[in-house]
Amino acid sequence: MAGFTCSLLVLLQMGTAVGHAAAPVSLAKSYEDWWAYKESIQGIFVPGPAFWGLVNAAWNLCAVGKRQSPIDINTSQVVFDPFLPPLRLSLGSKTVSGTLCNTGRHVVFLPESQRAVNMSGGPLLYTHRLEEVRLHFGGEDGAGSEHLLNKHGSPSVQVANNSNPFLGRLLNRETTTRISFKGDSTFLQDLVLEQLFPDTFSFVTYQGSMTAPPCYETVTWIVIDQALNVTSMQMHSLRLLSQHRALHVFQSMSDNVRPVQPLFQRGLRGTLDYRRPGRRCTGARYRLQVDGPKPPKASG
Numbered sequence: 421m422a423g424f425t426c427s428l429l430v431l432l433q434m435g436t437a438v439g440h441a442a443a444p445v446s447l448a449k450s451y452e453d454w455w456a457y458k459e460s461i462q463g464i465f466v467p468g469p470a471f472w473g474l475v476n477a478a479w480n481l482c483a484v485g486k487r488q489s490p491i492d493i494n495t496s497q498v499v500f501d502p503f504l505p506p507l508r509l510s511l512g513s514k515t516v517s518g519t520l521c522n523t524g525r526h527v528v529f530l531p532e533s534q535r536a537v538n539m540s541g542g543p544l545l546y547t548h549r550l551e552e553v554r555l556h557f558g559g560e561d562g563a564g565s566e567h568l569l570n571k572h573g574s575p576s577v578q579v580a581n582n583s584n585p586f587l588g589r590l591l592n593r594e595t596t597t598r599i600s601f602k603g604d605s606t607f608l609q610d611l612v613l614e615q616l617f618p619d620t621f622s623f624v625t626y627q628g629s630m631t632a633p634p635c636y637e638t639v640t641w642i643v644i645d646q647a648l649n650v651t652s653m654q655m656h657s658l659r660l661l662s663q664h665r666a667l668h669v670f671q672s673m674s675d676n677v678r679p680v681q682p683l684f685q686r687g688l689r690g691t692l693d694y695r696r697p698g699r700r701c702t703g704a705r706y707r708l709q710v711d712g713p714k715p716p717k718a719s720g
């Protein structure tokens with residue numbers, strides 16, 4: 421029986437970025453695009469997160485939804501689910517190629533062939549195809565993650581002396597200078613996607629929403645509770661990316677983060693028993709399962 425293929429966004433929410441310098445911004449060309457992470461920019465009102473659900477009827481879930489994201493994950497409320505299977509990546513080829521873009525709001529990596537990578541396992545009922553890898557980041561280290569873990573920022577990256585190899589391909593001087601401005605893009609070849617994941621990890625999953633308008637409540641979040649390493653130089657290059665097109669005033673893209681939303685009645689499930697401190701993520705169920713051609717260097 422053929423499974424559905426749904427799209428999947430892998431979101432990396434990085435702790436980092438620059439204090440937002442106030443700068444003029446060109447008004448969005450279309451209503452559909454009329455939202456921002458910061459309310460008003462030099463006196464021009466652009467709806468920030470608190471207004472997203474009020475300015476456009478199609479986005480009203482942003483204001484009234486009861487299953488919104490991101491959230492602060494309180495690990496003492498996570499129910500340990502020993503039956504959650506490991507996450508599984510199915511690769512069409514050893515490596516993926518694609519386009520790295522500055523959308524003005526995020527840095528995104530779009531794989532060249534949308535059929536190249538599928539993901540399943542964990543809480544996912546169907547096979548999902550990788551749609552994009554999207555980066556959120558802060559103006560300072562320690563901020564920039566949308567999801568929080570016990571009220572702390574960024575469970576997903578930490579500043580270190582070494583870099584996660586996948587992020588190292590995305591974020592280096594050569595690539596980031598080619599996407600300085602909104603609309604810029606550059607083609608990257610032969611990335612090894614499984615290198616993005618930690619060797620072993622546990623995750624927390626819950627039902628939530630997109631974290632930007634229209635805030636549809638159709639997302640199964642899988643939040644990996646293990647940090648990836650990035651260098652302070654990589655964070656610095658990200659903070660130098662502009663939200664605006666070339667020849668417009670520079671305004672850092674950083675702090676492209678929606679504030680946390682109430683959990684309401686939702687449950688959180690996890691692959692680790694957080695109530696038993698000292699439990700380690702070891703064993704096959706804490707490793708990413710990879711099908712298809714073997715990577716040049718086996719992960720883990």
Ligand SMILES: *[C@@H]1O[C@H](CO)[C@@H](O)[C@H](O)[C@H]1NC(C)=O
Pocket residue numbers: 422423424425510511512513535536537538547549712
């Ligand atoms: C991904 O899933 C689709 C639909 O099930 C399938 O056609 C495609 O071959 C899969 N790709 C890989 C790499 O497994």
Ligand SMILES: *[C@@H]1O[C@H](CO)[C@@H](O)[C@H](O)[C@H]1NC(C)=O
Pocket residue numbers: 494495496497570571
């Ligand atoms: C997590 O939840 C527990 C129990 O509901 C509560 O006592 C604790 O203060 C919460 N911790 C945080 C960091 O919110």
Ligand SMILES: *[C@@H]1O[C@H](CO)[C@@H](O)[C@H](O)[C@H]1NC(C)=O
Pocket residue numbers: 580581582649
């Ligand atoms: C990340 O950096 C820390 C500290 O610099 C180091 O101990 C750790 O081994 C690094 N992790 C990986 C996966 O390289």
Ligand SMILES: *[C@@H]1O[C@H](CO)[C@@H](O)[C@H](O)[C@H]1NC(C)=O
Pocket residue numbers: 579580581
């Ligand atoms: C990075 O390496 C330098 C020199 O080896 C060391 O002094 C510094 O503490 C290291 N920083 C981190 C975050 O590991």
